[in-house]
Amino acid sequence: MKALRKLGLAAVALSAMTANVMAADIVIGIRSEPSSMDPYFHNLTPNNAMIGQVFSRLVDFDSKQQIFGSIAESWKTVNDTTWEFKLRKGLKFHDGSDLTVDDVIYSFERADGYEGGNSSFRTYTKGKKLVKVDDLTLHIVTERPYPLMANDMTTVMIMSSEAKGTDSSGKNKGISAKDFNDGTATVGSGPYKFVEWKKGEHIILEKFDGYIGEIAQPWDKVTFKFIKSEPARVAALLAGDVDAIDNVPTIDVERLKKDPRVTLSSGISNRVIYLHLDQFREDSPFVTAKDGSKIKNPLLDPRVRKALSKMINREAIVKRVMEGVAIPAGQLLPEGFFGVSPNLEVEAYDPAGAKKLLAEAGYPDGFALTIHGPNDRYINDAKILEAIGQLFTGNGIPTKVETMTKNIFFKRASSGAEGLPEFSLVLVGWGSGTGEASSPLKSLLATHDKSKGMGASNRGRHSNPKMDAMLLEALATVDDTKRAGLLAKATDMGIGEDQGIIPLHYQVNTWATKKGLKYNPRTDERTLASDYVPE
Amino acid sequence: MTVFVIRRLLQAALVVLIMSLLVFGGVFLVGDPVEMLVADDADQAEREAIIKSMGLDLPFYIQYLRFIGNALQGDMGNSFVFQESAMHLIAERMPATFELAFAALFIAVVFGIPLGIYAGLNANSWISKTIMTTSILGFSLPTFWVGIMMILFFAVIMGWLPSSGRGETVDVFGIQLSLFTLDGLSHVFLPAVNLALFKLSMVIRLARAGTREVVHQDYIKFARAKGLSDTRIIGVHLFKNIMIPVVTVLGLEFGGLVAFSVVTETVFAWPGMGKLLIDSINFLDRPVIVAYLMFVVVLFVVINLIVDVLYSVLDPRVRLQEMKS
Numbered sequence: 139m140k141a142l143r144k145l146g147l148a149a150v151a152l153s154a155m156t157a158n159v160m161a162a163d164i165v166i167g168i169r170s171e172p173s174s175m176d177p178y179f180h181n182l183t184p185n186n187a188m189i190g191q192v193f194s195r196l197v198d199f200d201s202k203q204q205i206f207g208s209i210a211e212s213w214k215t216v217n218d219t220t221w222e223f224k225l226r227k228g229l230k231f232h233d234g235s236d237l238t239v240d241d242v243i244y245s246f247e248r249a250d251g252y253e254g255g256n257s258s259f260r261t262y263t264k265g266k267k268l269v270k271v272d273d274l275t276l277h278i279v280t281e282r283p284y285p286l287m288a289n290d291m292t293t294v295m296i297m298s299s300e301a302k303g304t305d306s307s308g309k310n311k312g313i314s315a316k317d318f319n320d321g322t323a324t325v326g327s328g329p330y331k332f333v334e335w336k337k338g339e340h341i342i343l344e345k346f347d348g349y350i351g352e353i354a355q356p357w358d359k360v361t362f363k364f365i366k367s368e369p370a371r372v373a374a375l376l377a378g379d380v381d382a383i384d385n386v387p388t389i390d391v392e393r394l395k396k397d398p399r400v401t402l403s404s405g406i407s408n409r410v411i412y413l414h415l416d417q418f419r420e421d422s423p424f425v426t427a428k429d430g431s432k433i434k435n436p437l438l439d440p441r442v443r444k445a446l447s448k449m450i451n452r453e454a455i456v457k458r459v460m461e462g463v464a465i466p467a468g469q470l471l472p473e474g475f476f477g478v479s480p481n482l483e484v485e486a487y488d489p490a491g492a493k494k495l496l497a498e499a500g501y502p503d504g505f506a507l508t509i510h511g512p513n514d515r516y517i518n519d520a521k522i523l524e525a526i527g528q529l530f531t532g533n534g535i536p537t538k539v540e541t542m543t544k545n546i547f548f549k550r551a552s553s554g555a556e557g558l559p560e561f562s563l564v565l566v567g568w569g570s571g572t573g574e575a576s577s578p579l580k581s582l583l584a585t586h587d588k589s590k591g592m593g594a595s596n597r598g599r600h601s602n603p604k605m606d607a608m609l610l611e612a613l614a615t616v617d618d619t620k621r622a623g624l625l626a627k628a629t630d631m632g633i634g635e636d637q638g639i640i641p642l643h644y645q646v647n648t649w650a651t652k653k654g655l656k657y658n659p660r661t662d663e664r665t666l667a668s669d670y671v672p673e
Numbered sequence: 674m675t676v677f678v679i680r681r682l683l684q685a686a687l688v689v690l691i692m693s694l695l696v697f698g699g700v701f702l703v704g705d706p707v708e709m710l711v712a713d714d715a716d717q718a719e720r721e722a723i724i725k726s727m728g729l730d731l732p733f734y735i736q737y738l739r740f741i742g743n744a745l746q747g748d749m750g751n752s753f754v755f756q757e758s759a760m761h762l763i764a765e766r767m768p769a770t771f772e773l774a775f776a777a778l779f780i781a782v783v784f785g786i787p788l789g790i791y792a793g794l795n796a797n798s799w800i801s802k803t804i805m806t807t808s809i810l811g812f813s814l815p816t817f818w819v820g821i822m823m824i825l826f827f828a829v830i831m832g833w834l835p836s837s838g839r840g841e842t843v844d845v846f847g848i849q850l851s852l853f854t855l856d857g858l859s860h861v862f863l864p865a866v867n868l869a870l871f872k873l874s875m876v877i878r879l880a881r882a883g884t885r886e887v888v889h890q891d892y893i894k895f896a897r898a899k900g901l902s903d904t905r906i907i908g909v910h911l912f913k914n915i916m917i918p919v920v921t922v923l924g925l926e927f928g929g930l931v932a933f934s935v936v937t938e939t940v941f942a943w944p945g946m947g948k949l950l951i952d953s954i955n956f957l958d959r960p961v962i963v964a965y966l967m968f969v970v971v972l973f974v975v976i977n978l979i980v981d982v983l984y985s986v987l988d989p990r991v992r993l994q995e996m997k998s
Contacts, residue, residue, distance in 0.1 A: 167837075171952070173754045180754075181712040254726060254756060257712040261719060315756055337765060338944030338952075339839060363838055365942040366952070369821050370837050374942075377828035377836040514955075545957045549705030571714050581714055591716030 162358040164655075167371050167380035168665050171364040173256065175318040175335060177295035177326075178249040178310075180256040183569075186293070187664035188362065191343060192232075193295035193326030194351065196223055196242065197288050201660040201669055203408060203475070203573030205288050208351055209237065209296055209327065210276075215616055218283040223291070225274040230348040231298040232324075232331045238273040244299035248311050255315070262290040285616045289572040298325040329355040329668055338364065343667065353668045360667040375400065375650055382655060384665040386648040388461045388517055394650055401673060404648040405659020406465055406472050409569035410578070411516055413509075413526075413640040414551075415443055416562040418599035424508040424562035428536060433505060437562065437598075441499040443637035447485045448492035449533040450526060456643055459521045463648060467641035469633050470570070470578040475661075477575030477612075477625030482634055489533050496534070504534035510551065511565035513541040517645055523565050526642075551597050559597045566597065567645070569663065575625040579609050582639060583632040600638035605631040678978070685974040689967070693744070696966045697737050706753050706957035727753060740963070749967065750960035754953070759964035763946055768848045769839055770938070770945030774930035776852065776865035778923065781872035786919070789880020790907065796885065804877060811874030820867045820940035827863060835860050837942035864941040868934055872926055879922060883915030890914075917984065924980035925973075932969040 170184035177193050179185070190198070198208040207213070210223040229237035250263040265284075269277040278287060301323040303313025317323040324332040329351070330343035343360040363380055365371040368387040374380045376399065386394065386402065394400050415437045416422040422435035436442045452466035465472065468484040496504060509527060513520035520541040527539035541547075547564075554560025570577040585601040586593035592606070593599075605628050612624035632638045649657035651670065658669040707723050724730050728739070743750060749759045792801040828836035840860035842849040851857025887893060888911065896906050935947035942948070946965065953961040 174756075179756070180710070181715070182710075256710040256723065256754070256756075257715050258719065258722075261712070261715055336944065337762070338769075338948050363942070364944075365837055366948070367939050367942065370824065370940055370942055373821070373824045373829050374836045374838075377824070377832060379828070379836050379838070543704075545704040545706075545709050545955065548708035552708065553705075569713065571712075577714055588717040591718060594716045594720070595713065 163361070164357045164359075164382065164667060164670060165361045165363060165380045166665065166667065166670070167363045167365045167374050167383040169364075169366055169368075169371065169385045171338070172341075174315045175321075175324055175332060175341075176255070176313075176315040177245075177297055177318075178252045178255060178259055179315045179318075181259050181261070181293070182257060183663060187666060188341060189295060189326075190328065190664070191330045191360075191666055191668070192324060192328045192332045193297055194328045195293070195295050196291040198353075199292050199573060199662060201405075201658040203570075203661045205292060205573075206352055208353075209242070210291075213288060213291075216277065218616060219280050221278045221280075221284075221287045222271075223276045223278070225276070226350055227274065229327055229350055231300075231327045232346055232348075233298065233300070234348070235298060235300055235325075237296070237298070237327050239270045239276045240273075241299045242276055242296050243268045243270060244311075245296045246294060248297070248313075249294050251310070253309050259294055262293045266290075283614045283616050285613070285618075285621055286572060286574075286576065289574065292573075293571075296327065297323075298327075301325040329353045330360060333359075340364065354671075355668055356671060357667050372650075375652065378652070382649065382651040382657065382670055384647075384649050386650045388463045388648075391461055391463055391648055399653055401651045401653055401656050402648055403651065403657040403659050404463065404646050406661060407569065407645040407647045407663055408471060408475065408571075408573060408661045409516075409567050409645045409663065410467050410470055410472075411464075411519075411522065411565065411567045411642045411645060412467070412582075413446075413642065414559075414564050414566055414582075414596075414598035415446070415600075415640070416559070416598055417443075417601070417638070419558075422562040423560065424510070426506045428503065428506050430506070435562075436499065436501050436505055439499045440636050441495045442501065443640065445492040445495035445499070446530065446535070447637055447640045448488040448495070449529050449535070450485070450640065450642065451487040451529055452484060452643060453487065455522060455525050459518050459525050460643065460646075463646045464517070464643040465646060467643045469629050469641055470568070470582075471575055472644045475570070475574060476618075477622050477629070479626040479629040479634070481626075481630055485640075492533055504536075506536045506538075507563060508538040508540060508561075509563045509565070510540050510542070510547065510561040512544040512547040515544040515547070516565075516567045519565060522642065526565070552595070559599065561597075564597060565642075566595075568595070571662075573662070575629055576609065576613060579605075579625065579628055579632065580613075583628075584609055598639065600632070600636065602631060602636055602638070605636070605638075681978060681981075685978075688974060689970055692970045693741065693963075693967060694737070696963050696970075697740055698733070700959045700962050701733055701736065704957050706959060709956045710753060744967075749964035752953070752958050752961045754956050754958045754961075759960040760968075762949060762961060763965055763968060766944060766946045766949045768850060769943060770931055770934055770947060772850060772852055773861060773864055773868060773934055773937070773943060773945060774927060776861050777869035777872060777930055777934075778927055780865060780869040781876050782923070785873045785876025786880050786912075789877040790884050790911070790915070792877065793881040793884025794888065794907070796881075805881070808874035808877045811870045814870075816867060816871065816936045817940055819870060820864070820937060823863050823867055824940070834863050836863075839944055864937050864943050867941070868930060868937045872923070872930065875922065875926070876919060879919050880915055883918060884911060887911050887914045921980055921984070924976050928969070928973045928976045931972060 172185040172188045173180045177189050194208045196210040197205050200206055209225055211226045213223045216222050231237055246263055246268050249259045252258050265280055267279040271277055303317035303323045305312050305314040313323045319335055321332050329349045331346045333342040333344050335341045341362045345355055345358045365374055371383045372390050375383045394402055417438055420434050425435055427433045456464045456466055466484045469479055469482045471478050511519055511523040523539050527537040530537040550560040551564050568578050581595045583600055584592040585606050586596045586599050608624055608628040612621050615621040647663055654673055655670055656673045711720055752759050752762055788804050792804045795801050824836045827834045840851050840857035841854045842851045843853050896910055938945045938947035939951055950965050
């Protein structure tokens with residue numbers, strides 16, 4: 139009896155101990171490894187997610203991409219072209235030094251003048267002049283009214299101006315990317331301190347006790363393990379080697395749901411999967427008459443595009459192909475995001491209506507298509523394309539499907555032969571980095587114009603000057619309500635009237651944790667330690 | 674011997690040069706790395722700046738000549754993704770891969786040769802038949818699938834071994850090695866077995882075939898007649914003579930183990946060169962892909978040389994022939 143009690147006590151002590159360990163450390167298996175710990179080296183999701191835990195930004199996105207104050211306590215417009223940011227008092231960097239406006243200006247300069255990295259942050263820094271008012275007050279001045287100031291400030295991370303590097307050339311303020319990767323210059327003010335990065339293996343972070351701000355930091359030590367292969371990631375979780383994983387493959391979702399050891403957390407993403415259609419040449423390379431002879435590109439006609447949209451059974455794709463882990467889409471961003479249109483519904487599956495529209499447009503017998511897409515970029519991308527191919531074929535548009543690896547596909551889709559998009563109809567996805575509708579409108583639907591930087595990813599070359607004007611007006615309207623209205627109107631034109639693209643569905647991302655933990659699903663697809671919380 | 678080695682080295686240099694053109698050209702033709710590196714919302718000007726900073730706006734022959742010029746000075750270029758020296762990135766991952774390859778080779782030899790000799794000596798016993806049937810499985814099952822099954826059984830269901838990653842390492846002459854810690858060994862076990870399976874089957878088959886051939890030779894019969902013990906006959910006379918094909922093949926296969934442990938490293942998230950290669954291909958990180966493939970070419974050339982030398986040690990007749998030629 140006594141022995142039994144002892145055993146019971148030991149068990150209690152043991153469980154208390156493991157509970158303690160659980161509360162302190164977490165090991166997270168993630169799919170993508172960042173390319174650097176330098177905050178301005180590469181503007182890419184895996185980097186922004188990882189580095190953003192070590193370096194804070196002026197303002198930041200919460201899990202629903204709503205802006206909250208991080209380094210800045212408050213912000214407002216002083217006049218149409220000046221924004222004022224007030225910094226929190228008592229902010230410290232990981233080395234104990236104070237964070238002031240000087241550090242912010244230093245960081246912006248380094249980001250803006252960055253040489254030699256991959257994709258820079260200049261998109262967000264250019265055209266902005268930073269003026270120090272006092273140690274805690276910063277003015278950012280632009281030439282024209284700039285409503286997206288706060289959204290832009292969620293991107294540029296703030297580093298210490300006292301950080302020292304080893305680069306003798308003086309490039310990038312004398313700090314090379316390598317100095318961040320080994321921790322020499324990795325001095326931020328975020329909730330976690332950088333400890334170690336073993337390439338291809340893991341990154342270890344540690345809680346920063348001096349952190350001031352709104353991010354909860356439940357973990358003392360966080361280990362991010364890089365496990366690219368999907369079955370290996372799931373297995374690592376089931377084997378207990380990691381406490382949590384991101385990017386759970388849809389094929390495993392049903393099975394994991396039934397597993398008592400695992401908790402799934404899924405949430406809608408800001409990424410819409412859609413079809414781009416060739417709208418800029420009379421002779422489109424992958425559209426022919428049914429007998430294979432050349433015809434004038436029918437995709438130029440909005441009625442044809444609308445008809446194709448009606449031929450797609452989005453419910454079926456979501457249910458069958460996506461295993462229920464997606465949401466049918468009617469526009470660029472899901473409900474709840476800034477600037478979405480209240481008027482647009484998900485296009486219903488309507489073969490009869492499609493046929494009627496095709497006849498109206500002068501194609502009662504249809505035509506033949508070859509559609510293209512990547513097979514390793516978006517969740518189930520190749521399978522979605524095949525489903526669409528079958529739906530088109532079944533509704534009188536004989537369709538061939540060709541998929542290829544993403545690093546070949548994107549090149550050909552944006553600038554194949556002669557620097558023009560090579561395909562007639564492609565499947566692509568778009569995540570709104572700014573968390574509102576102007577991002578996809580500007581890149582996907584605005585007229586392709588190199589000099590203005592508009593329509594950079596407009597692979598169908600859709601163009602509607604009226605919509606462009608509406609968008610430009612929105613981009614210069616500081617008043618939030620007014621701007622939201624303008625963006626919604628632009629969306630109504632680009633998708634509702636023109637069917638410039640055909641939206642299919644919004645991705646739903648799934649994270650898995652061992653029992654006792656859960657994840658606050660993030661619309662920006664980032665995996666952050668602070669979003670793991672006890673269940 | 675010296676003339677032979679010099680001639681071989683010249684041949685090797687030519688092979689390396691031709692390979693460099695093939696590899697560089699092949700990688701150059703595929704896709705566009707900028708599309709992989711650029712942020713979604715970057716505008717056209719940003720794209721052009723990246724293209725320029727990587728020198729991708731230059732015609733192919735200039736890019737190639739630049740590459741050769743730098744390579745001759747020992748610089749294989751900088752990774753597009755990490756902007757660090759490609760050779761440095763590969764060297765960083767090398768210990769992990771060599772460790773895995775050595776462990777796999779060890780398993781293949783230590784288990785393969787005795788099993789093969791046994792199967793050769795007792796060709797008709799049921800144990801031998803079991804060994805041979807199993808070795809067919811080792812040949813024919815895809816590494817990827819076997820790896821996943823091993824993870825499923827040993828890590829997920831039984832919970833005996835970790836499913837992925839590399840364990841604790843210790844510093845040995847400045848190189849991080851995990852073979853000397855218990856945690857490290859437990860991590861290396863599954864991937865090493867996975868990688869070894871194919872080689873193990875091969876060694877078994879080679880050793881068996883060799884044994885069957887040698888055991889009927891006159892000198893074995895003579896040794897038997899002389900009254901030598903079985904241990905000595907098998908351990909010395911037979912062993913030495915079946916080792917020549919085994920060493921040749923293993924030498925070349927070791928190159929294969931190192932160069933193409935890609936699948937195993939991916940399945941087990943082993944942070945070696947193979948995983949680096951796959952990641953680099955995904956990102957179209959051309960300099961790393963080229964540097965890696967060039968490394969593999971050089972590796973094979975060197976291994977071939979070593980095998981030739983080992984040959985002559987094992988079988989003096991090879992040396993004699995070499996002298997004559």
